[in-house]
């Protein structure tokens with residue numbers, strides 16, 4: 001067992017966990033943050049994406065102890081107020097989800113994508129950078145649309161209504 | 164995953180000491196190979212020694228034609244480096260095509276080097292670039308370092324600190340991605356420099372990364388894709404699995420090599 005301490009969604013948390021506990025297990029089972037999903041055993045689906053010190057990573061492929069001392073943002077922490085984050089709003093408006101299982105990971109990856117491409121996004125870049133996120137429902141088309149719209153909204157160019 | 168005991172090393176000396184004290188210890192860097200392997204119980208180290216917080220092992224240093232990359236440098240660091248793109252555009256391209264952006268944020272150069280997965284990208288680059296692997300106890304040429312499938316010359320407890328190479332005059336990398344995992348089903352790196360032409364193949368050979376010497380000779384005489392016209396690769400030393408037969412891989416080696424040369428020539 002090891003002590004872990006990290007800042008999750010702006011809140012300092014501490015705990016004592018088995019060393020083999022994955023970060024995603026710690027988030028879901030110890031902290032009750034079940035927005036982060038587990039969709040595979042092979043590190044391929046991206047349903048588990050969170051931000052670790054500001055960068056998108058797969059929380060199923062890192063131990064909680066490895067992440068100790070870091071800052072973690074999960075889907076729950078993206079928009080701390082009642083309003084949706086512009087990327088969440090864009091997914092809602094552009095029908096970027098069907099069952100919704102992949103959506104938290106998609107959105108966390110999308111927000112990171114915007115950070116990594118300060119010059120803006122185009123469709124090719126979005127499709128390329130969604131490499132690590134799998135969706136079984138939508139066929140990606142509306143996800144790509146949502147990411148592009150969300151990116152624009154984040155840059156302040158257009159208003160995406162959360163309605 | 165089986166039980167394991169985690170240790171965070173503060174220095175290389177600390178890491179060596181922790182390693183010596185473990186029953187069946189393993190180092191972990193980005194964890195992008197090791198943690199998935201532990202999850203499926205393919206790997207079960209008694210102790211995990213985390214190298215990620217050791218100072219001074221991260222970063223890209225370029226002076227003149229000499230390029231040195233610290234072992235803890237992530238794929239994302241390489242993929243974002245304009246300096247690396249200038250010095251060796253194919254290694255930069257490669258870093259941008261390892262797995263996905265999420266894997267690239269954690270996975271490291273050192274982890275790839277130490278792991279020598281036959282489907283991994285960097286071993287091909289390092290072998291073609293005639294790179295030197297710098298460890299805690301010595302320096303080795305890539306030719307001597309990569310010894311077989313998942314095998315390297317690393318001894319117990321030896322840590323990769325950095326890799327170093329001379330920027331090539333021309334280079335190209337082409338990989339045929341496994342459609343599911345994105346690892347190289349066959350990848351070919353060609354490099355032309357002061358020492359001649361080197362062609363390294365990953366993802367295909369049944370003994371891991373290797374050099375195509377016949378292609379090297381042909382390309383030394385004429386550095387163009389035409390020089391590889393008619394060259395064939397024997398399937399007898401190729402891997403064969405559910406993704407691709409040995410014959411298919413043998414053919415891919417030639418196709419990828421031609422494309423890599425065309426890329427190098429066109430850059």
Ligand SMILES: Cc1cc2nc3c(=O)[nH]c(=O)nc-3n(C[C@H](O)[C@H](O)[C@H](O)COP(=O)(O)OP(=O)(O)OC[C@H]3O[C@@H](n4cnc5c(N)ncnc54)[C@H](O)[C@@H]3O)c2cc1C
Nearest residue numbers: 192193194195196197262270271273274277283284323346
């Ligand atoms: C979904 C997915 C897709 C991927 N796709 C690709 C791909 O297309 N191409 C590709 O090349 N790779 C791919 N990878 C692997 C990825 O590149 C890993 O980052 C890399 O294999 C290992 O680096 P790491 O830092 O994560 O190593 P770790 O997993 O931490 O370690 C791997 C091994 O190396 C040892 N080790 C690590 N660092 C050192 C060191 N400095 N000295 C000595 N030993 C050390 C460890 O003990 C362990 O045995 C993929 C991984 C995933 C999860």
Ligand code: FES
Nearest residue numbers: 039045046048060
């Ligand atoms: S749960 Fe599938 S990548 Fe993490």
Ligand code: FES
Nearest residue numbers: 098099135136137
């Ligand atoms: S919406 Fe169902 S998996 Fe993507």
